[in-house]
Amino acid sequence: MADVVSGLDSFSSDPGLTEDEKNTLFVLRARSAGLTFCGCAHAVYLCNLVHSLRCFIKSHTANRDSIASEENGQLCVGILGMGHMGKQLLLSLLEMTLIKPSHIKVSTRRPESAMDFVQMGVECFFDNRKLAAWADVLFLCCLPSHLCEVCCELHSHLSKHCLVYSFISAVPVTRLTTLLRHNFILKPQYSFVACDTADLWLSCTHLTTALTHPLLIEASCPLTMSGGISLGMNWVCAVLYTLLNICTSACLGSSDALFLINSLFKEKWTHDMDLNAQHLIRASYACSLLKEEPFPWISLTDAQTKETPLQRFLSSNKSMQQCISAAYKSLLEKPLKLHN
Known part of the structure; x- marks a missing residue:
């Protein structure tokens, strides 16, 4: 498994840094790893809840709807963007949920960069409209600079019942609602607080292994988060x-x-x-x-x-x-x- 901060050059060590700069870099590296871990853990939690509920609904309505098929209970998950967050999210969903690879699709500008996932059964292409029209849950993992273009492509193809989950930094849910003309959007709003235990996130070297660690799961619990990152009750309510x-x-x-x-x-x-x-x-x-x-x-x-x-x-x-x-x-x- 890849290091959750691999490829992020700004977090690599530099022997020319002062002690203060090294301490700052240490904190930033811990925050980056913590945000990646918490973002993926919360997305896995949400998808497991939604998947379970859909299975409950299918079972509950099976007697009254004789044409219900096995496929009706399956959750279709789309990931738009295959950068650092998109790749870590995809790994987490594949290994920590019961969602089949065939029910996860990715739209990325560079589909060839996701060939390892294609071999696992995930379909990868570059067609944001197609992804939006297909997905029950759509994760936005694109860059903020691409947001306006992406939203123009998506808004007329999203069904009312498609849940959009945004990892786009610095873009509030109210702005996304306006751009997408859609109000079924979930946006985790993480904030940072001073603490002495932020370094615990640095143990998240391999994300899917870390997602099974009781101490890290405890630290990421939305209502009682620790490690210098907080989320708040609004996300749980949403x-x-x-x-x-x-x-x-x-x-x-x-x-x-x-x-x-x-x-x-x-x-x-x-x-x-x-x-x-x-x-x-x-x-x-x-x-x-x-x-x-x-x-x-x-x-x-x-x-x-x-x-x-x-x-x-x-x-x-x-x-x-x-x-x-x-x-x-x-x-x-x-x-x-x-x-x-």
Whole structure:
């Protein structure tokens, strides 16, 4: 496996540096490795949740929909950009999720640079429109300088139900919403805090091995992150609203949607801690929502930039936070069978 900071010349050592400069370089190198690790860990977590939910939905609706096929439960993941982050993300998805290589596609300006992945069954090409029209989850790993061009290609080809997950630095979710004319966008907003343990990320030499390390999994847990990097509760809320929107797009009634989402976490919380409609949407709307009526579509842009019922609920419920954290760690620590 490749070093997560290999090829990044700005992080190579220079014997001519002063001690202060070496210390600064050390911190930057740790932050770079930490961001790569956390970005991939959180993407793996999201994809495993979404994949599991889609399988639950397929099983739940199989009796009423006799034409449902095995393919309907498969998650189609697209990666736009095969630079440093794109390659590390692809490795993580291939080795740490149950998504088949045939259900991952990559669009890159240099498809020939991804031949190793092609041999594993991943289709690589350079056609951003084709990728957007196909994907259920689309990861943006391109350069900020390419963003406007990329968004012009994508916006008319994205379905409403395609989740766009952005790793593009320095571009807020509100800007992406405007450029893509799309509000089903998840953008992790990482920030840095001073600490004495940032060097723990330097043990992430081989990313997919690091993703199985309990100490690193603990440090990357979204609600309790350590190592000088933080994420915040908005991302967790947006992930849960993502699951809700997937149920809505499948035309599931609110009762079924809540049952399936709670089922994803059933090992980590008890019945009296289940999410209910009032935790997710306005109380006045929740009271009038019929069991067979789907939840309203939730704008993830609003979920990440405004206070929501879910954010208020989670902020005041430490037990639920602990259960979500336990579910995160359990999902990443549980070894998954690799693809043949």
